[in-house]
Amino acid sequence: MKKKTDFLDVAVQPDGRVPKLTGLNFRIPPAEGGSIEGRLFRRMLKEMDGPPLHFVLLWSGEEIPPLNIPPVARVTIRDRVTLLKLIINPDLHFGNAYGVGDIEVEGDLVQCLEAIYRGVARMSGNAYTKRLSRRLNKKRPNTAAQARDNIHHHYDIGNEFYKLWLDERMVYTCAYFSTPSVTLEEAQTAKMDHVCRKLWLKPGETVVEAGCGWGSLALHMARHYGVKVKAFNISHQQVLYARERAKAEGLDSKVEYVEDDYRNISGQFDALVSVGMLEHVGKEHYQELGDVIHRCLKPSGRGLIHSIGRSKACPMNAWVEKRIFPGAYPPTLREMMDVFEPWEFAVLDVENLRLHYAKTLEHWLARFERVSERVAEMYDRRFVREWRLYLAGSQAAFTVGDLQLFQVLFSGPANNAIPWTRAHLYQGQGE
Amino acid sequence: MKKKTDFLDVAVQPDGRVPKLTGLNFRIPPAEGGSIEGRLFRRMLKEMDGPPLHFVLLWSGEEIPPLNIPPVARVTIRDRVTLLKLIINPDLHFGNAYGVGDIEVEGDLVQCLEAIYRGVARMSGNAYTKRLSRRLNKKRPNTAAQARDNIHHHYDIGNEFYKLWLDERMVYTCAYFSTPSVTLEEAQTAKMDHVCRKLWLKPGETVVEAGCGWGSLALHMARHYGVKVKAFNISHQQVLYARERAKAEGLDSKVEYVEDDYRNISGQFDALVSVGMLEHVGKEHYQELGDVIHRCLKPSGRGLIHSIGRSKACPMNAWVEKRIFPGAYPPTLREMMDVFEPWEFAVLDVENLRLHYAKTLEHWLARFERVSERVAEMYDRRFVREWRLYLAGSQAAFTVGDLQLFQVLFSGPANNAIPWTRAHLYQGQGE
Numbered sequence: 001m002k003k004k005t006d007f008l009d010v011a012v013q014p015d016g017r018v019p020k021l022t023g024l025n026f027r028i029p030p031a032e033g034g035s036i037e038g039r040l041f042r043r044m045l046k047e048m049d050g051p052p053l054h055f056v057l058l059w060s061g062e063e064i065p066p067l068n069i070p071p072v073a074r075v076t077i078r079d080r081v082t083l084l085k086l087i088i089n090p091d092l093h094f095g096n097a098y099g100v101g102d103i104e105v106e107g108d109l110v111q112c113l114e115a116i117y118r119g120v121a122r123m124s125g126n127a128y129t130k131r132l133s134r135r136l137n138k139k140r141p142n143t144a145a146q147a148r149d150n151i152h153h154h155y156d157i158g159n160e161f162y163k164l165w166l167d168e169r170m171v172y173t174c175a176y177f178s179t180p181s182v183t184l185e186e187a188q189t190a191k192m193d194h195v196c197r198k199l200w201l202k203p204g205e206t207v208v209e210a211g212c213g214w215g216s217l218a219l220h221m222a223r224h225y226g227v228k229v230k231a232f233n234i235s236h237q238q239v240l241y242a243r244e245r246a247k248a249e250g251l252d253s254k255v256e257y258v259e260d261d262y263r264n265i266s267g268q269f270d271a272l273v274s275v276g277m278l279e280h281v282g283k284e285h286y287q288e289l290g291d292v293i294h295r296c297l298k299p300s301g302r303g304l305i306h307s308i309g310r311s312k313a314c315p316m317n318a319w320v321e322k323r324i325f326p327g328a329y330p331p332t333l334r335e336m337m338d339v340f341e342p343w344e345f346a347v348l349d350v351e352n353l354r355l356h357y358a359k360t361l362e363h364w365l366a367r368f369e370r371v372s373e374r375v376a377e378m379y380d381r382r383f384v385r386e387w388r389l390y391l392a393g394s395q396a397a398f399t400v401g402d403l404q405l406f407q408v409l410f411s412g413p414a415n416n417a418i419p420w421t422r423a424h425l426y427q428g429q430g431e
Numbered sequence: 432m433k434k435k436t437d438f439l440d441v442a443v444q445p446d447g448r449v450p451k452l453t454g455l456n457f458r459i460p461p462a463e464g465g466s467i468e469g470r471l472f473r474r475m476l477k478e479m480d481g482p483p484l485h486f487v488l489l490w491s492g493e494e495i496p497p498l499n500i501p502p503v504a505r506v507t508i509r510d511r512v513t514l515l516k517l518i519i520n521p522d523l524h525f526g527n528a529y530g531v532g533d534i535e536v537e538g539d540l541v542q543c544l545e546a547i548y549r550g551v552a553r554m555s556g557n558a559y560t561k562r563l564s565r566r567l568n569k570k571r572p573n574t575a576a577q578a579r580d581n582i583h584h585h586y587d588i589g590n591e592f593y594k595l596w597l598d599e600r601m602v603y604t605c606a607y608f609s610t611p612s613v614t615l616e617e618a619q620t621a622k623m624d625h626v627c628r629k630l631w632l633k634p635g636e637t638v639v640e641a642g643c644g645w646g647s648l649a650l651h652m653a654r655h656y657g658v659k660v661k662a663f664n665i666s667h668q669q670v671l672y673a674r675e676r677a678k679a680e681g682l683d684s685k686v687e688y689v690e691d692d693y694r695n696i697s698g699q700f701d702a703l704v705s706v707g708m709l710e711h712v713g714k715e716h717y718q719e720l721g722d723v724i725h726r727c728l729k730p731s732g733r734g735l736i737h738s739i740g741r742s743k744a745c746p747m748n749a750w751v752e753k754r755i756f757p758g759a760y761p762p763t764l765r766e767m768m769d770v771f772e773p774w775e776f777a778v779l780d781v782e783n784l785r786l787h788y789a790k791t792l793e794h795w796l797a798r799f800e801r802v803s804e805r806v807a808e809m810y811d812r813r814f815v816r817e818w819r820l821y822l823a824g825s826q827a828a829f830t831v832g833d834l835q836l837f838q839v840l841f842s843g844p845a846n847n848a849i850p851w852t853r854a855h856l857y858q859g860q861g862e
């Protein structure tokens with residue numbers, strides 16, 4: 001029903017524009033497959049192995065139901081230009097058009113996007129894939145200055161916005177669900193413990209955090225593991241918020257938040273942790289990150305990098321990269337090795353938490369929907385639609401396996417003071 | 432004391448040659464650093480940051496003690512030619528010379544080799560490293576025919592030989608020690624269970640094994656996890672032995688041993704397992720292996736590859752490759768991705784069991800020493816010395832971090848029927 005309301009939103013204009021009602025005369029679909037663009041579109045759908053979606057071309061009234069399977073959603077495309085753009089670059093234009101209401105989805109948005117992603121995956125070897133691989137080689141500098149702009153774009157939207165739908169401690173990375181039914185709060189706590197246990201933290205040790213969000217992990221480590229933390233972040237809003245929390249919780253002598261780039265980390269630490277930053281580093285800077293880690297980690301030190309990744313190299317979805325996360329890139333494990341190999345860091349443990357991120361996003365999306373009216377008041381309806389699409393699209397991408405979530409634990413080449421097994425991660429959880 | 436006896440073996444001639452006693456007049460070391468080759472050797476030791484070894488040049492009586500640290504071993508080099516060869520290519524000639532008794536080690540052989548490996552690691556950027564990287568690009572075809580010869584060289588030495596010092600089930604791969612103190616037998620059983628749990632085996636499922644050794648894992652899976660196994664191996668001796676065991680244990684209807692190359696695997700299976708084969712595949716064949724896995728794994732299938740690896744690309748020790756394991760190559764995780772990426776297999780879990788292999792080799796070496804007289808009777812003293820060096824050198828390489836042991840669990844890109852966490856691996860072991 002909710003999605004039905006969304007559809008009606010188009011009529012009442014999400015962004016104040018007058019809806020284009022040209023051709024809104026629901027005709028019987030033509031027997032010979034309809035218009036030229038309709039035929040092109042059907043060919044594209046055929047290449048996608050026929051996703052379970054029912055398309056409606058609003059200007060002509062043409063209806064394109066799925067073949068032999070029930071649809072999971074009804075997708076209305078408002079005008080000819082939108083359809084043509086979609087055929088030319090679905091990766092970018094689906095999001096653009098959805099944002100402004102030129103595409104409407106009735107039914108389950110997540111399932112709709114899963115169907116599209118699965119379909120696109122089947123189109124390998126065609127023009128789309130070739131274009132993607134060209135884009136793959138596009139240089140994204142992510143210099144310190146550009147990185148600051150990119151991070152500002154997303155993370156400085158406003159703490160008030162994120163407070164509306166994140167968990168109470170504002171953890172904006174993949175949670176860890178011991179079972180799918182635990183709450184988001186429990187799962188975020190479990191994730192922090194999982195990370196701390198992997199890092200084998202001992203009281204009195206020092207930890208440096210690269211990219212600390214609103215500071216929750218640093219506080220958790222200091223409070224529950226007795227370590228001192230120096231946490232770096234280039235998001236001004238996040239650092240201000242984190243410092244206030246540390247003070248309020250009496251942990252400001254244990255946790256120092258530094259508003260600076262990871263490249264400027266100095267000092268030597270027992271552990272390094274970076275949860276959800278590597279996506280923003282850019283692969284041409286991985287070796288530089290490795291140099292920083294080598295410089296700041298003691299010979300007995302352990303490090304953990306938690307990052308969205310891929311099973312095969314492919315750029316971030318063009319629309320997400322443009323509208324949501326400029327400069328972002330989810331690496332493959334192969335690409336991540338640029339961080340570790342030059343200094344012969346030994347990879348000790350890689351865990352793929354893909355399904356955990358799908359579940360985290362399911363929670364975020366549900367919470368977001370509950371406050372969407374409030375968000376629309378703070379920003380506008382387009383903002384709501386774009387964030388809905390981003391959250392739903394991310395959930396879909398993790399669900400179908402387009403995105404992975406890797407936690408990589410590593411240590412220096414000659415560190416033999418590492419845990420003998422991983423059993424300590426599961427103490428009390430084994431039965 | 433054992434090692435002392437080894438040293439005396441030189442005098443009584445390990446290979447029947449008359450020992451060269453030229454210069455066996457223990458002179459006071461010359462004040463100015465001695466002979467030219469002695470000075471060259473001292474420079475090499477300096478580049479190695481001065482390993483804790485006491486060298487004796489037997490022909491001149493020159494003694495080269497370590498600087499400011501007590502030695503872990505006394506290394507006697509018999510003649511000038513041996514020393515010069517050692518300076519030119521220590522990687523190859525240490526083993527050659529040790530095998531025939533031209534180098535003798537008194538003290539702990541494993542610690543001696545650890546010191547050498549650590550020293551060589553510090554020589555990065557010099558001529559040795561450059562030569563290594565040239566060798567790295569050397570092509571090793573490992574065609575089906577060549578692979579058969581290579582495998583025959585090592586695994587067909589004779590089942591009787593391996594029976595003397597492996598555990599009772601003849602498991603010739605890294606064991607899994609829940610604690611360092613468990614027995615080798617317990618650790619090999621634990622390893623098989625660890626692998627089966629990772630693969631999430633369910634009764635009635637089918638498993639294909641690529642490279643099955645003497646067949647113990649296949650039997651273990653069939654007996655304890657209720658699966659049917661088709662196990663491939665190109666070692667004739669191993670396959671004969673494995674078939675006999677399956678029959679004797681009444682499991683021949685559950686486990687089929689096929690004497691054939693992994694490239695000829697056919698059929699579709701719920702799981703694929705390969706423990707200790709990838710080292711023999713050769714990195715130019717990884718994609719081919721990936722194609723085989725893609726062909727034979729069901730969409731819901733899981734796979735596990737267990738292999739010796741590296742943190743940085745580097746060829747197998749030249750002597751080991753020549754005398755022990757022709758065609759072998761331990762890959763980096765980056766290189767292993769050639770198996771997975773082309774078909775977008777999702778890496779679910781990587782565990783590094785480096786210290787477990789060091790411990791396994793410690794057991795093997797101790798067992799081998801207990802039967803070394805028997806082995807000398809079956810083969811000769813050179814064979815004993817080479818195998819001692821190979822086992823000790825491998826233990827040292829895992830201990831110092833020159834070698835890693837990766838267990839990589841993976842699945843098809845869209846498989847969501849994977850375990851939610853890894854807690855099931857540690858049931859009953861968490862406390």
